[in-house]
Amino acid sequence: MHAITRSPLARKSAVASLAAAGAAAVTLTLVPSPAHAAEASAVQAKTASVQAKAEAKAKAEAKAEAKAKAKAKAKAETVKIKHIVKAGEKKYGDDLDGWIRTALDVMDVKDIPGSYEGLHRNIMRESSGNPKAQNDWDINAQNGIPSKGLLQTIQPTFDYYHVKGTKDSITDPVANIVAACNYAADKYGSMDNVDSAY
Numbered sequence: 001m002h003a004i005t006r007s008p009l010a011r012k013s014a015v016a017s018l019a020a021a022g023a024a025a026v027t028l029t030l031v032p033s034p035a036h037a038a039e040a041s042a043v044q045a046k047t048a049s050v051q052a053k054a055e056a057k058a059k060a061e062a063k064a065e066a067k068a069k070a071k072a073k074a075k076a077e078t079v080k081i082k083h084i085v086k087a088g089e090k091k092y093g094d095d096l097d098g099w100i101r102t103a104l105d106v107m108d109v110k111d112i113p114g115s116y117e118g119l120h121r122n123i124m125r126e127s128s129g130n131p132k133a134q135n136d137w138d139i140n141a142q143n144g145i146p147s148k149g150l151l152q153t154i155q156p157t158f159d160y161y162h163v164k165g166t167k168d169s170i171t172d173p174v175a176n177i178v179a180a181c182n183y184a185a186d187k188y189g190s191m192d193n194v195d196s197a198y
Contacts, residue, residue, distance in 0.1 A: 074164070077109055077110065077164075078164045079165070080109055081164070081165025082165045084102065084105045084109065085102060085166055085167070085174055088102025088174065096123065096129045096173075099150070099174050099177060100119050100120060100123070100177065103173075103174050103177035106163060106166060106174065107178060107181055110163055110178075112163075112178065112181050112182050113181075113185050113189070113191075113192070114181045114184070114190055114191040117192070118190065118191045118192030119177060122191055123150045123151060123177070126150065126152040127149065127151070127152060129150065130150070131149055131150050131172070131173040131176065132149075132171055133150070133152065134147070135147040148170045148171055148176075149173070150176050150177055151176055151177055151181075153170060153179055153180050157179070157180075158170045158176070158179045161179040161182040161183040161186070162178075163178045163179060166178050166179075183198075
């Protein structure tokens with residue numbers, strides 16, 4: 001019997017063929033079938049959906065928490081302002097100087113800018129210090145909404161810029177000053193920047 005011998009070249013070729021066949025087998029096992037690909041895609045979509053819902057829920061919770069904190073802060077400020085207004089009547093007196101000082105204390109709580117000098121100067125120009133002053137001749141009066149109070153605000157402006165905790169009356173000296181200063185801060189940066197009708 002004759003033994004079959006292979007040349008070294010044939011052996012290398014056989015080994016190379018086996019290696020190639022093995023690599024092809026491995027490749028075939030690593031490439032997912034269309035069913036597996038669809039399943040993997042569905043899992044990824046579900047994971048993304050769950051993550052998106054979790055992120056949306058976290059944002060909603062953070063927003064609700066921020067809203068609750070803002071509401072609590074506003075409530076605490078209102079209580080503090082009511083106390084300041086009540087104490088201001090006794091502490092400073094029921095006159096122009098006292099009204100301005102009480103208003104400045106309230107404005108400090110609400111971060112509304114303004115100085116004693118700026119308030120006093122504008123009050124004297126607008127009403128001569130009379131909290132019951134009313135303008136019956138300008139365009140606002142002609143439109144049925146006359147300017148009233150120490151800083152001559154019209155009712156819609158007072159209502160919009162009114163600071164909770166002060167009295168809800170346009171002719172209340174402190175409420176009028178604070179609302180007018182709140183308006184001036186929004187429109188001019190501060191009542192201190194106002195030097196004429198505003």
